[in-house]
């Protein structure tokens with residue numbers, strides 16, 4: 001993520017930073033000492049009381065949250081998240097995992113190939129960056145602590161609170177930062193809500209009994225939908241489908257599964273689970289010719305088309321809406337959608353946008369644009385010494401659009417998802433300000449739309465995972481949250497404040513997948529701007545076909561600050577010609593230049609250019625000249641002299657008072 005500017009920096013005291021480092025290192029040390037040790041049984045009553053007390057305190061807002069740390073300046077606490085000790089999620093389906101007992105858990109061990117069925121036995125303690133509770137094994141003999149870190153909610157509901165019975169895939173038994181034993185879940189896909197039907201616990205003897213049961217679930221799903229409890233409606237329809245799809249019933253009454261699929265498609269649309277909308281809609285098709293069946297199939301095509309549209313797959317959406325139109329030619333909805341799709345396809349193919357219209361359609365309540373992505377003039381190729389990069393496939397004139405991209409995911413500072421944390425990375429011993437709320441949103445979006453996992457996971461990140469390309473098991477999408485964190489850290493950008501005041505604690509941030517392939521240069525040939533979550537990249541100078549496209553990740557005038565930010569945030573040292581020249585200038589010249597820039601900035605801030613007196617203009621000219629003189633004529637022959645930019649701008653506008 002782009003670094004926070006001075007004004008928005010979050011300051012930690014040295015002691016606080018040291019305390020964070022110490023806590024994380026102490027935990028690692030403790031884990032190392034205890035690795036492989038047998039689990040010590042817990043006292044059930046004491047465990048229950050501990051969790052109940054903590055949950056009560058947390059609900060009243062009085063619980064000490066061990067994740068929060070003190071900061072200096074505005075606001076006083078912020079969560080701390082330790083990063084840099086990644087491990088991969090389980091990529092095996094439940095039926096291929098062997099059951100294990102709670103009593104057999106070993107300390108600081110990932111129990112690969114195993115699964116543990118548990119029942120929640122206490123209230124859930126919900127803290128800012130984690131939730132925890134006490135759980136019991138199937139025989140209710142053993143009790144253990146279970147915590148879910150960071151990615152702990154789904155569809156705005158705390159996962160641990162959402163159900164009573166769970167199965168943990170490949171349990172990780174370890175220590176908390178405070179040294180307490182716990183089963184720890186980092187990857188949401190490692191915790192599965194236990195469903196009786198999915199695990200064949202309910203025996204259905206004949207098709208009549210199966211029909212009764214599936215209908216019961218369907219009715220419960222409908223009731224939950226009516227109450228807008230979408231996760232429950234989804235769960236009930238899923239249970240219903242598990243029964244209705246069994247040959248016993250689907251042979252005699254195939255329409256029941258179709259009906260439930262159609263209903264679940266609707267719930268999925270509301271939950272933004274767009275891949276499943278399309279699967280369900282397709283599964284619900286009757287293909288029959290009577291009017292009622294045609295109406296139902298038309299509804300299914302509408303749902304599938306809406307999902308494809310939301311995914312930016314406009315050709316696919318077009319096909320669905322055309323099918324809808326064939327079945328119900330008088331339906332106005334399909335006509336409206338097809339008209340919108342025509343506009344999106346035009347944007348996508350030609351890069352022709354009505355920016356004014358897009359812009360006026362935005363507000364704080366509707367901060368995301370309805371516009372397509374245009375990337376036709378670019379391609380991804382290897383870039384020597386920089387991994388991959390983005391290249392122009394045709395020549396592009398200054399000011400012309402290089403590419404336009406709607407964000408894969410953006411979290412605006414004013415949205416409830418915005419969450420900033422200090423991350424302490426054990427890999428390089430650095431504490432950073434990180435928009436973990438964006439990481440959480442990306443993970444949620446991927447869990448809901450597994451077909452998009454591959455394109456996000458292809459982005460550059462320090463941790464590359466275990467190399468297994470599994471993104472789905474029988475139980476749903478698998479997302480490696482550690483990889484998402486690292487990808488976000490190296491690829492996210494800030495679209496700036498578009499809806500009011502924002503600072504370091506609630507900076508807007510987003511991920512643009514195609515733009516994420518663009519490398520940095522301090523003398524970039526492209527400049528980005530934003531309308532809502534639409535990134536528009538224009539050529540800053542003529543770009544030839546085949547030329548690599550660069551934008552600037554950090555526009556600081558100060559070479560040393562820029563160099564440090566590029567290394568801390570993006571992990572590289574810039575070797576562009578401008579950096580090479582500034583490096584050759586030496587420290588003394590750079591310091592002198594920055595001192596003059598400081599003077600010039602102060603001048604510009606306090607001196608209005610309109611009606612400036614001759615004497616004032618002379619002063620500005622002298623300042624501009626002094627800055628210019630810090631540049632060696634030969635060294636900067638073909639390079640911009642950026643430090644004088646602001647004062648030059650002032651001079652260009654200023655007119656002497658007559």
Ligand SMILES: C[S@@+](CC[C@H](N)C(=O)[O-])C[C@H]1O[C@@H](n2cnc3c(N)ncnc32)[C@H](O)[C@@H]1O
Nearest residue numbers: 386387388460490491516517518519520570572
């Ligand atoms: C947003 S990604 C750019 C695409 C990336 N090169 C790739 O292979 O996917 C940012 C990462 O690219 C690399 N990078 C970008 N600009 C660079 C440059 N000028 N020199 C060296 N590495 C650069 C750094 O590793 C950085 O963290």
